[in-house]
Amino acid sequence: MGKILDYAQPSLQGTLRIPGDKSVSHRSIMFGAIGEGTTTVEGFLQSDDCLATIDCFSKLGVEISVDGESVQIKSDGIGAWQEPREILYTGNSGTTTRLMLGILAGSNVSSVLIGDESIQKRPMKRVTAPLKQMGAHFIGREDAQFTPIAVEGTKLNAIHYQMPVASAQVKSAILLAALHAEGETVVEEMETSRDHTEKMLQHFGAEISVDNKTIRLKGGQKLHGTHVVVPGDISSAAFFLVAGAIVPNSKLTLTNVGLNKTRTGIIDVLQAMGAKMSINDSDNNSHEEMGTIGIESSSLKGTEIGGDLIPRLIDEIPVIALLATQAEGKTIIKNAEELKVKETNRIDAVVNELKKLGANITATDDGMIIEGPTPLHGGDLTSYGDHRIGMMAAIASLITSSPVTLDDTACIAVSYPTFFEQLDSVRNS
Numbered sequence: 171m172g173k174i175l176d177y178a179q180p181s182l183q184g185t186l187r188i189p190g191d192k193s194v195s196h197r198s199i200m201f202g203a204i205g206e207g208t209t210t211v212e213g214f215l216q217s218d219d220c221l222a223t224i225d226c227f228s229k230l231g232v233e234i235s236v237d238g239e240s241v242q243i244k245s246d247g248i249g250a251w252q253e254p255r256e257i258l259y260t261g262n263s264g265t266t267t268r269l270m271l272g273i274l275a276g277s278n279v280s281s282v283l284i285g286d287e288s289i290q291k292r293p294m295k296r297v298t299a300p301l302k303q304m305g306a307h308f309i310g311r312e313d314a315q316f317t318p319i320a321v322e323g324t325k326l327n328a329i330h331y332q333m334p335v336a337s338a339q340v341k342s343a344i345l346l347a348a349l350h351a352e353g354e355t356v357v358e359e360m361e362t363s364r365d366h367t368e369k370m371l372q373h374f375g376a377e378i379s380v381d382n383k384t385i386r387l388k389g390g391q392k393l394h395g396t397h398v399v400v401p402g403d404i405s406s407a408a409f410f411l412v413a414g415a416i417v418p419n420s421k422l423t424l425t426n427v428g429l430n431k432t433r434t435g436i437i438d439v440l441q442a443m444g445a446k447m448s449i450n451d452s453d454n455n456s457h458e459e460m461g462t463i464g465i466e467s468s469s470l471k472g473t474e475i476g477g478d479l480i481p482r483l484i485d486e487i488p489v490i491a492l493l494a495t496q497a498e499g500k501t502i503i504k505n506a507e508e509l510k511v512k513e514t515n516r517i518d519a520v521v522n523e524l525k526k527l528g529a530n531i532t533a534t535d536d537g538m539i540i541e542g543p544t545p546l547h548g549g550d551l552t553s554y555g556d557h558r559i560g561m562m563a564a565i566a567s568l569i570t571s572s573p574v575t576l577d578d579t580a581c582i583a584v585s586y587p588t589f590f591e592q593l594d595s596v597r598n599s
């Protein structure tokens with residue numbers, strides 16, 4: 171039996187410290203393992219995806235110790251890695267799989283990567299094709315489109331690559347390979363995607379030039395171990411931003427939220443919809459911006475979301491769709507076809523599940539259209555094994571007139587293991 175989410179229309183009150191950013195946590199381990207010396211990480215997200223990244227590097231012989239949110243990585247650099255005796259298991263994590271392919275391509279070890287059932291269906295040619303142009307050796311299903319993929323580390327050459335898709339994972343895989351390639355790599359983005367890799371390369375001592383959508387990185391640069399402060403994940407904060415806005419009589423304060431401009435599309439959308447919120451971004455003790463966001467119950471209006479806003483909120487779209495069901499008028503989400511190749515097809519998943527609760531929502535080829543406001547009722551929902559769909563369902567249950575049941579809540583640990591604990595801490599039934 172699934173979990174019954176019977177929240178009986180509470181109001182939400184209080185303060186939450188948002189746990190570490192998943193993208194930055196993955197990269198802190200990867201960069202620490204590539205670099206020489208000791209890296210210390212504070213605010214690390216101990217979620218299933220990030221632990222999969224740690225497990226891969228442990229199998230490569232990198233010394234990693236985890237103590238709650240603190241992690242220490244000791245490495246003699248990428249050249250000192252051992253050939254793994256076991257298959258590297260990337261779990262449910264697209265970020266781990268794609269970035270590891272870029273890193274391993276130019277290493278001097280041979281390895282095999284495999285992920286869970288969802289990862290085995292997600293497209294990898296978007297990284298293996300440009301990496302092959304750099305000289306990488308891969309063997310995998312359908313010309314290295316799908317895992318399992320075997321990587322024989324080899325000498326790489328720089329590339330000038332025009333990205334056909336707005337994806338930080340593709341950009342990062344190429345940049346991480348470029349670090350160990352001969353010559354200068356140039357990556358031209360379609361739309362600006364999250365820039366944590368560029369920021370962290372600089373933080374670990376590499377020289378990188380970013381001119382609007384053009385990124386240049388010279389090969390042969392060494393990274394040096396350092397201290398990384400991981401900000402809270404705005405993609406996790408998004409669930410409580412939406413909850414605060416749609417649950418009547420609520421007022422929430424979210425601290426430690428990462429406010430990197432390539433990630434703050436959800437704030438733009440909430441503001442465009444008329445949400446009552448405050449943002450204090452004075453907390454800048456890291457190489458990533460962070461701050462505190464206040465949000466309260468708001469009357470909302472529909473909006474249009476597309477173009478260069480999409481990469482800035484791609485993972486927030488499931489919960490933004492829920493938000494739109496409570497807004498007056500039409501919300502159109504377009505140019506978001508990337509949703510079809512996430513943990514599940516998130517266009518179909520969001521539309522199917524919100525329809526079960528009575529929402530007026532229609533799928534389109536590249537997004538969805540939502541008409542609101544609609545009172546939602548309970549129902550039997552599925553998460554499709556996708557953490558973001560599971561959390562969207564849990565937030566929806568806060569405003570349904572009858573209970574929601576959810577088949578699988580375990581998947582939520584992929585990005586937000588303390589989600590229900592934090593939800594319970596602000597709920598006043």
Ligand SMILES: O=C(O)C1=C[C@@H](OP(=O)(O)O)[C@@H](O)[C@H](O)C1
Pocket residue numbers: 192193194264265336337338339340342364484485508
């Ligand atoms: O680089 C990253 O850390 C991520 C990039 C995004 O994926 P794409 O690069 O496929 O858009 C995002 O959806 C994912 O959750 C994390």
Ligand SMILES: C=C(OP(=O)(O)O)C(=O)O
Pocket residue numbers: 219262263264265266485512513558585
């Ligand atoms: C798409 C996501 O992650 P990944 O691509 O790393 O699996 C996500 O966290 O929503």
